[in-house]
Amino acid sequence: MNEAxxxxxxxxxxxxxxxLVAAIALMASSLGSLxxxxxxxxxxxxxxxxxxxxxxxxxxxRRG
Numbered sequence: 001m002n003e004a005x006x007x008x009x010x011x012x013x014x015x016x017x018x019x020l021v022a023a024i025a026l027m028a029s030s031l032g033s034l035x036x037x038x039x040x041x042x043x044x045x046x047x048x049x050x051x052x053x054x055x056x057x058x059x060x061x062r063r064g
Contacts, residue, residue, distance in 0.1 A: 007060050008057045008058070008060040009057075011053050011054075011056050011057035011060065012053070012054060012057040014053055015049075015050045015051075015052075015053035015054040015057060016050075018046050018047075018049050018050035018053065019046070019047065019050040021046055022042075022043045022044075022046035022047045022050060023043075025039045025040075025042045025043040025046065026039070026040070026043040029043065
């Protein structure tokens, strides 16, 4: 596997992991009856980072 391919696969894997963590934060927030919006903010930020990394993984040049 060449370096460019490793780069986009790695970015995509990190984006997927961030989305999972964002979902866990959202579930934890809802289980706490939304007493604090801190977990909602964390979930939102992680979701946005995930989308950014997923887009970056598509834009990384793929050779080979």
